[in-house]
Amino acid sequence: MSAFEFAAPTRLGPALDLLSSCAESGRRTQILAGGTDVIVQMRTSDREPRLLLDVKRLPETRQLSIGSEDIFVGAAIPSAELNENPRLASLLPGLMESADLIGSTQIQGRASIGGNLCNASPAGDTIPALIANSAQCEIAGARGTRQVAAADFVVGVGKSCLKRDELLLGFRVKRPSKGFGDAYLRFIPRTEMDIAVAGVAVSMELDEAGVCRDSRIAIGAVAERCLLVRRAGERLIGTSVEDSDLGKAGAECSASARPISDKRGTAEYRRKIIAVLCRRAGRIAHGRALASLEGAEI
């Protein structure tokens, strides 16, 4: 690893000033959250000197609030902290299970959902779950704050919509109501600690009669970035989510995938398993949605 400078501001204003002045002067800056991607990359593939701007001490990126209307999750909260929150696990089980898949217990003590999204890997596990849950990303910069849908945040392999003088504060998700369920499933060749060969997140909302009134399905590791497959969700809307409906949704996922072949699997294999994962994740999300219909108000 080459020499680097380090700053860990405790207030957003000075952090943004630093980002702006570096952007203007052309000095390289990189934001650091848990460092589980950044430090590995600095040791292996990207040794250029830079200023590391640690955002973990900013209150905005560590904020977690579960309100009556929406839920805000700070970008730099370590996934272990999120996974230990029983209210989050019951409200957004699919998003939490995606965070719980990141690395090992040690990695989860550092790794954040914000870092997972900003790293913009096609196989980032939390990204499909954020997309399926219609998460809005809150971004701060010198010109103020703006919101970008998680579905539009990543624009290519390792590339996000963030400008050089911006940072991600966190995500806002609508608080789920009765009849909601979500799920994330990935396939890896090992039992854990591997990168997804394919991943699918499903969210759905059932009405009182058990008919699906809304559904969003997102796929990961089968294109240059994680994708919202609108037509897959639409295949479930207005149905009682039978196996045949999930089969149609899975077929839409396969049709929207544009995978590569690599050492983890061929493109053809990925296209097949993305449909299987969609059916299975859909079944889990449906079970959770039914349980929520029958259970107490969440």
Ligand SMILES: Cc1cc2nc3c(=O)[nH]c(=O)nc-3n(C[C@H](O)[C@H](O)[C@H](O)COP(=O)(O)OP(=O)(O)OC[C@H]3O[C@@H](n4cnc5c(N)ncnc54)[C@H](O)[C@@H]3O)c2cc1C
């Ligand atoms: C052993 C191991 C296993 C892993 N397993 C998995 C896995 O199973 N699934 C998976 O998806 N990933 C996995 N990862 C990758 C990594 O742990 C995750 O991507 C993690 O969520 C990154 O979070 P972080 O807080 O450590 O990010 P960092 O490494 O701090 O940052 C990652 C990127 O995001 C940028 N960034 C971070 N926060 C912000 C912000 N607030 N605003 C703007 N930019 C920001 C950084 O500049 C950097 O480009 C693994 C990594 C290791 C080392």
